[in-house]
Amino acid sequence: MKKEILIKSTSGIHASLASKIVQLSHQYEADVKLHYNDKVIDIASILGLMSLAVPEGENITLVADGKDAQNVIDAIEKVIG
16 A cells, blocks of 8 residues: 655654654554655654654655555544645
8 A cells, every 4th residue: 555645734744743653553553664755764663754854745655564554544644634
């Protein structure tokens, strides 16, 4: 499962948002990678998410594998969008 998502948060992916994303990642049976520019990180890594410094208005791509791939992407999209 692959989905492109627009970052709408005025602060981009900041510490609080990164923490919510990591918490969501642990609630589903899926391996999710976030692609931004030329970088790929595991969304279960708060440091990885914050190191990307994705600003508002940028697109990211989520790629999920596993039983709950669709559900985890939908949940993350709700938090980010």
